[in-house]
Amino acid sequence: MTEAQPASVPAAKSSVIFVFLVVLIDMLGFGIIMPVLPTLITQITGGSLSEAAVDAGWLAFAYAAMQFLFGPVIGNLSDRFGRRPVLLGALGGYAIAYTLMGFAPTLLWLFVARIVAGIMGASFSTAYAYIADITPPEKRSQNFGLIGAAFGLGFIFGPAIGGILGEYGVRLPFFAAGGLAALNLVFGFFMLRESLPKEKRRPFQLARANAVTALKGLGGQNRVVLWYAAALTIWMTGHVVYPVVFAFFAMESFGWSGITIGIALACVGIGAAIVQGLLIRVLIPRIGERNAVIIGAVSMAISTVFYVIAGPGQGWMIFVAIPIGALQGLFQPSINGLMSQAVSDDTQGELQGAVSSLQSIASVIGPPLFTAVFAAFTIPGALAYLPGAPFGLAGIIAAIALVVFLRGYAMHCHSDDVPPPAAEPVVP
Template identity: 35%
Template sequence: MRFIMLTVLIDMISIGLIIPVLPVLVGNFTGSQADQAFWYGVVAFTFGIANFFGSPILGALSDAYGRRPVLLIGFCGLGLNFFATALSTALWMLLVVRLVGGAMQANVAVANAYVADITAPEDRAKRFGMLGAMFGLGFIIGPIMGGLLGGINLRLPFYAAGCMSLINLLYGYFVLPESLPADRRRPFVWKNINPFASLKALSQLKTVGPLVAVIACSGLAQFVLQSSWVLYTTFKFGWGPQQNGWSLAAVGVMSVLVQGVLLGRLLKRFSPQRLAVIGLISSSIAFALWGAASQGWMMYAIIFVNVFGLTVTSSIQSIISSAADSHSQGKTLGAVSSLNSMMAIMAPMIGAPLLGVVSHLPKGDWRIGAPFYFCALLQLASLILAYSHFQRQRRTRLANTIT
């Protein structure tokens, strides 16, 4: 577990480095805030659509040939992506680079499958929480470094991120062990890597099919948040790369605290199902409050209060993983990643236009929070769907017990 945790940590630091500065880099090629929002949405869209089609292929390859080689491909793809982004001098170059980078990057799905390989079903929620803590720690270190380096030179964080990816490539090649033994691998079949087919198979998993809609709605909310955060805080509070770096680091601190320290204790008191419901309630409220925030400090206050909201992903993911057999973890979690990639495609198509419509409003105007109000509605829909599904399962179990 310590090997994959370190791998994910380095990976997340490299990704976190560029988050505070990528929207600003896009803004250098545009003439207005509305154009900046639009073209940043297009850049995010290209990465998402490439990742949507690439993730199931790489997930299936990891089932056939092992997790380690596919992770190495992802590290190599990220490194090339970061260096090429740093050297981009026009918007079309950014689009091409993000397209290639998205197609080669499925590290999240493969890392989750790696954890599932080495963990008993009853311990997966806790282990996914530990992995989530590494994501959070990476998002503490990465955005702070990105904000500070971006204050020196806007392209410096991309070079730093590329170097981190190369470090991960070397670490993975020389140190990271394989988690999937040969007797648990399954042949690679092209017809099985259609992302839409993998989503259909995901919806047919016993006892969790309806949760696909929950993953979709909740994932869309998270990606709208991620794709809108930097531009939203820039438009509403006038924040630059450094302020955004610190705010994203605060999210990382809470993620580490909740998923690395509190999640195990919470799971002793709550089932993954109940924890998911409580988390969705917390997230719905948090999104609405972020949108309504009138001062920058309020964003931090909401981040630190939204404890249960940070447990949703690990809780739902453990339920999905436990429903898949040991031979299909890569494909199943690759399908989850594809679903998230589909949401990542849709998110900038929603968040960017919403920001573009309100970009002319004065700083501090509550209407600039339009993307976050939309996210709150999505989380509310996820809550209703999840609660209804878990209630149906509970009634079915009771009926079977009586019978």
């Protein structure tokens, strides 16, 4: 089959929409399994909910470790061979991984499936690079926000579908997720156009295909990228508390069923879709990336307080926290937009691959940390019974990320090597 032609400028809008659909279907598959994963682990292992949470943390650790090792490889391969083959290969990997999870008879089988997903599931960083290819620098933050909206919509429908399907069989959602990934692979094979012209590709260099080397190379252009990357890594360390702990927290604190958990996560998705798909496109031009990041970090810190203080019979507090926490969706797209403006066009894939690996570091650290905190505060004989403790820790981490970002932004404004960010708009 001949290589697809690069997407032209007039086709940029339709290409953005397609990548939006790619990420949306991926996130539908991810969201479908969230409400039922605790039940599947407890069925396989026969352990308690606290013990299952720890197992889930190590499953997430395995996934993130593979992302850390292979994320920069995938990003560099996309700079060499184009975005299209990498996106399609990642989709095939997801289809295999979810199917393996559906058949899993043992915990080891689940770990193998998560390792496969971690190696092949690099479509998100490549999707960001695809957007960077076809979008002018001044509009990248808004279009990165559209990709974030796909994440949100995946959380709207995915957990709700997973909760419903889980009522008919705890393994059914995993097969549904695998089917969605396979369907997306077929769709992309016929419809996805290449975004990176041959003249902008560069040779693959194995020495650059790791996070440390990649960021050293990018940091050689300017130090600003390293500060932004550090802030994003810290932020993601706190943010992973939601997909890893939420279902366990809701079952332990309020006795919620899979359907109720799915509804709550769907509300999270609605908030994310509104903020990243609509609000961010209005707010960033008015308040600027710096203020958007501040709002995102503060909103997360405030929302986590509700998780900490909510006791038995007070599940309604979570539905108060969700719309407040939705504004945290301003954080990552704004930093991504600033970072993409600070590097050259021919290293966008390398940037996103390196950032993906740093985010994987966060996902390596976060899941075992948060699930261990959850277990420590919920096991029999705990010094204090506080299922929301992991969320309190996440709020503190968000505040630290904000401090690091503000330092990097100050350097960006005074750097002689990097065009300064656009002047902060004056809000009337």
